[in-house]
Amino acid sequence: MSDVMEKSITGEKVTQKVDVMIVGAGFAGMYLLHKLRGLGISARVFDAASGVGGTWYWNRYPGARCDVESINYSYSFDSDLEQEWTWSEKYSPQPEILQYANHVADRFNLWPDMQFDTRIDVAHFNEKENRWTVKTSKGDVVSAQHFVLAVGTLSAPKLPEIKNQESFKGKVYETMKWPHEGVDFTGRRVAVIGTGSSAIQSIPLIAEQAAQLTVFQRTPNFSMPASNRKLSAEETTKAKAAYKTGYRQEARESGFGVPIPVATQSALEVTEAERTAAFQAGWDTGNLVAIIGGYTDILYDKEANDKAADFIRAKIREVVKDPVVAETLCPYNHPVGTKRPCLDTNYYQTYNLPHVKLVDLLKTGITEITPNGINTTTENLEFDDIVFATGFDAMTGSLVRIDIRGRGGVDLATAWKDGPATLLGLQVTGFPNMFTVTGPQSPSVLSNMMISIEQHIDWITDCISHMKDNGLATVEADKKAQAEWVEHSNEVGMATLYPLANSWYMGANVPGKPRVFLPYIGGVGPYREICDDVVAKGYKGFNFSK
Numbered sequence: 153m154s155d156v157m158e159k160s161i162t163g164e165k166v167t168q169k170v171d172v173m174i175v176g177a178g179f180a181g182m183y184l185l186h187k188l189r190g191l192g193i194s195a196r197v198f199d200a201a202s203g204v205g206g207t208w209y210w211n212r213y214p215g216a217r218c219d220v221e222s223i224n225y226s227y228s229f230d231s232d233l234e235q236e237w238t239w240s241e242k243y244s245p246q247p248e249i250l251q252y253a254n255h256v257a258d259r260f261n262l263w264p265d266m267q268f269d270t271r272i273d274v275a276h277f278n279e280k281e282n283r284w285t286v287k288t289s290k291g292d293v294v295s296a297q298h299f300v301l302a303v304g305t306l307s308a309p310k311l312p313e314i315k316n317q318e319s320f321k322g323k324v325y326e327t328m329k330w331p332h333e334g335v336d337f338t339g340r341r342v343a344v345i346g347t348g349s350s351a352i353q354s355i356p357l358i359a360e361q362a363a364q365l366t367v368f369q370r371t372p373n374f375s376m377p378a379s380n381r382k383l384s385a386e387e388t389t390k391a392k393a394a395y396k397t398g399y400r401q402e403a404r405e406s407g408f409g410v411p412i413p414v415a416t417q418s419a420l421e422v423t424e425a426e427r428t429a430a431f432q433a434g435w436d437t438g439n440l441v442a443i444i445g446g447y448t449d450i451l452y453d454k455e456a457n458d459k460a461a462d463f464i465r466a467k468i469r470e471v472v473k474d475p476v477v478a479e480t481l482c483p484y485n486h487p488v489g490t491k492r493p494c495l496d497t498n499y500y501q502t503y504n505l506p507h508v509k510l511v512d513l514l515k516t517g518i519t520e521i522t523p524n525g526i527n528t529t530t531e532n533l534e535f536d537d538i539v540f541a542t543g544f545d546a547m548t549g550s551l552v553r554i555d556i557r558g559r560g561g562v563d564l565a566t567a568w569k570d571g572p573a574t575l576l577g578l579q580v581t582g583f584p585n586m587f588t589v590t591g592p593q594s595p596s597v598l599s600n601m602m603i604s605i606e607q608h609i610d611w612i613t614d615c616i617s618h619m620k621d622n623g624l625a626t627v628e629a630d631k632k633a634q635a636e637w638v639e640h641s642n643e644v645g646m647a648t649l650y651p652l653a654n655s656w657y658m659g660a661n662v663p664g665k666p667r668v669f670l671p672y673i674g675g676v677g678p679y680r681e682i683c684d685d686v687v688a689k690g691y692k693g694f695n696f697s698k
């Protein structure tokens with residue numbers, strides 16, 4: 153931490169004063185602003201981006217689209233908005249989702265209270281005033297009673313630690329910071345590093361243009377065809393009618409934030425033919441949840457999980473013609489679902505193209521990046537372009553990258569040095585009046601995030617409104633209540649197969665990051681009930697001061 157950062161900013165001259173300071177103009181920050189305004193509470197949103205949309209502002213790589221169906225991956229808080237907006241595809245592409253975010257900002261006239269191209273690097277709690285002082289990259293010093301981090305769970309990009317990255321003389325792209333004007337790879341020799349969701353979506357489209365494409369794979373991923381398609385007028389009408397008759401409520405009460413039938417059987421108590429038919433039905437319709445959630449034990453029992461894994465590996469071998477390449481693409485080192493499974497369009501088929509090569513980093517590691525390309529332990533490869541699809545410092549990265557200091561000047565990064573600790577993923581002991589949207593130990597990334605975002609924003613705004621009505625100065629997670637929630641969240645997580653994978657869910661992709669299961673896997677519906685119950689019991693576990 154620099155000297156400047158170590159200095160307290162709470163005495164600095166305030167240039168803006170609001171009730172609620174919001175960091176992030178993604179779907180969370182936008183809805184929060186709208187909701188607070190409706191309650192007559194002043195708020196201002198700040199974002200490092202030049203526009204709204206968060207994830208969908210930044211991730212403009214070819215093929216970027218949602219993998220939760222658009223009819224589910226959309227706001228549910230306003231029935232007119234629901235009825236007037238029409239999604240073009242089952243999984244709509246990034247430009248359309250960004251257009252939707254802009255439409256929402258226009259429709260609810262959010263623009264006057266949002267400030268862009270402005271990064272928040274420092275936020276300190278002033279214990280005398282019970283207010284947050286927040287400093288922006290533009291020099292504003294904002295004083296706010298409440299400080300809400302709507303900074304996103306997958307918004308802090310993570311580049312790999314490869315030697316001499318800066319020496320490369322060709323063009324370097326990051327999926328998360330894709331140029332707005334797009335990239336033409338025609339005739340170019342391209343390297344893609346990574347085989348997560350971003351890579352799996354972009355590789356087939358990059359391959360369509362590139363003269364040569366080399367994919368560097370460290371961990372093969374489980375992916376299945378999205379079966380994406382245009383939505384028909386009939387489907388849209390049906391979806392919009394369903395919105396009016398409880399469809400969204402079903403999503404709110406569901407396990408993953410998407411209304412699907414609850415599994416009742418173990419994968420091991422049905423015949424192989426029945427199991428294969430069920431997996432095949434999921435596979436044919438791009439229904440990821442049918443594979444990982446179709447039986448009660450896929451995410452809990454290795455033997456059950458192996459059945460799903462075997463099914464997907466057999467599919468990979470069916471599609472990929474070269475048996476060595478097929479085997480390299482088959483994941484064996486983690487159970488299905490314990491790293492985020494992917495939905496793709498022609499991903500495995502891409503490896504049948506003569507100009508596409510797969511480098512298995514488990515056999516041959518990257519030794520360094522050179523001015524002309526990438527050296528591995530076995531060959532020196534030349535490229536014009538390198539694409540980093542290497543993911544994020546997930547769930548905590550965007551929080552701890554800010555110098556956030558709570559009571560006693562304790563900073564969040566230090567408070568979380570052994571792993572994040574929150575009460576319900578909403579608040580952190582020692583950081584009064586600070587809220588995290590879809591924070592660690594909430595369902596967050598294990599759900600349709602639109603549903604989880606709305607639930608958190610509703611809870612936070614209810615709490616802020618309750619404080620306003622009762623003249624309360626601070627709210628803070630009780631230490632014991634927080635410890636109990638962390639213990640419960642860990643217990644539920646450890647009962648699953650998730651800890652078996654080196655995943656970003658476990659913090660394993662960031663060197664030195666404590667290895668803990670970050671989200672809460674108790675289910676979206678049950679989690680909502682717990683949050684509602686806390687409120688019904690007078691905000692049990694949260695301490696208020698006058």
Ligand code: FAD
Pocket residue numbers: 175176177178179180181198199200201205206207208209211216217218219220225270271272273302303304305306307350550554589590599600601602605
């Ligand atoms: P974000 O959209 O991440 O927005 C956070 C904003 O905060 C960003 O604009 C960022 O610039 C800003 N910010 C962060 N730190 C600072 C700072 N210090 N100062 C100023 N500004 C800051 N989820 C699903 O449920 N379904 C999907 O299909 C799906 N697809 C995804 C595809 C991709 C490529 C990625 C990366 C994620 C996907 N997600 C998906 C998760 C997605 O992040 C959430 O669904 C949702 O968009 C998050 O909204 P948010 O507002 O919470 O955060």
Ligand code: NAP
Pocket residue numbers: 217218219220306311312313314327345346347348349350351353368369370371492495513541542543544597656661
């Ligand atoms: P990711 O899933 O974390 O994938 C990063 C990839 O880079 C992994 O294959 C990783 O390998 C590899 N990698 C990292 N460092 C490396 C290194 N030093 N050398 C070689 N390979 C390296 O990141 P992402 O693809 O950006 O996706 C992140 C999350 O965002 C997803 O899980 C999903 O939740 C969301 N997302 C969703 C969609 C969608 O379909 N809607 C699209 C994109 C993203 P290891 O696995 O070995 O670490």
